[in-house]
Amino acid sequence: MRFKILRKDGFARNALIETKRGVIHTPAFMPVGTNGTVKAMTPEEIREIGYEIILSNTYHLYLRPGHETVKKLGGIHKFINWHGPILTDSGGFQIYSLASLRKITSQGVEFRSHIDGSLHFITPEKAIEIQLALGSDIMMVLDECVPYPAEKEYVEKSLKLTADWAKRSKDYFEKHRNDQAVFGIIQGGIYDELRQKAVEEIVKTGFDGYALGGLSVGEPKEDMYRVIKNIAPLMPEEKPRYLMGVGDLMDVLHAVEHGIDMFDCVIPTRNARNGTLFTSQGRISIKRSEFKEDNSPLDPDCDCYTCRNYTKAFLRHLYMCREILSMRLNTIHNLYFYCRFFEKMRQAIADGRFQDFKKEWMHVLEKNFS
């Protein structure tokens, strides 16, 4: 995997991530495809909207249908019919947020599947073995996502475990690597000095890219913003920086300003299914009665399939009937809105006017999206 910086505008930067399955223009948004699908979308629709990389969930695919099964069937790209780059998480976060009966030992994490209650034990090595079997292009090490709030002592202890696990994941990867990439994950809660130590430890092990984990886990925005501002610039400049699970567009603007390159979040897809749509006039809830006889397109400034062919009245009707088409048309629009936002942001960086872009959008997002 190669990372090439094309243009800088302050700490913000445009770059290319070159993988064997294609190029990713950053800053990039990565739609989440949990069970091998970005819910309600075909891979062709995701590609047509303009996305270059998608995320897939190791935890879910390991539990069902199983990573050996996916491998036997030809790997994840063939299985889900997406032939561009795929990034997979190690499963640590999903175990922490989804599974029950978790036990964390120095060896790894024991948990019961949220699907059938079966007992499982994942080690840092096993987490990489699973992702190698799936065949993802960018893999994440096994980490302990520290919950919020957490005492500083607990975070400090957890950091030692996460650094040890990162080393074990990397060593296993080096023994079995092919041309996949592996990213390290920086934890440390809301404590800047612990975050700095984590950067030193994880960078010492050496990875193809570095992620900021353990944020957007319920901490106050100002803590998240302070950690991003102080820590992102300490992460290796010549490697991709990935802010995990962050996608509120105001948070994206703040993170890009401080040098973050990659984002993922369920906001555009999950909100679409709940009828919350992002438009150039702000966020709207399509189920509101005001749209019952509104014959205008969802967003006059959007040229997505949904906005070119349907009215707010019809989209509201579909939502009230809980029609499958409602989920599809709403998801197409929200993903298109996010993709265009990132495209415009990359253009602003290329033109050296990221600060103007941020000001303009902060105004729009504060005015209508609060």
Ligand SMILES: NCc1cc(CSc2ccccc2)c2nc(N)[nH]c(=O)c2c1
């Ligand atoms: N809430 C933020 C968040 C999200 C994810 C999940 S990102 C993701 C989700 C699905 C597929 C690929 C990546 C995380 N993953 C790990 N390993 N560690 C974290 O601290 C963390 C924090």
Ligand SMILES: [Zn+2]
């Ligand atoms: Zn649209």
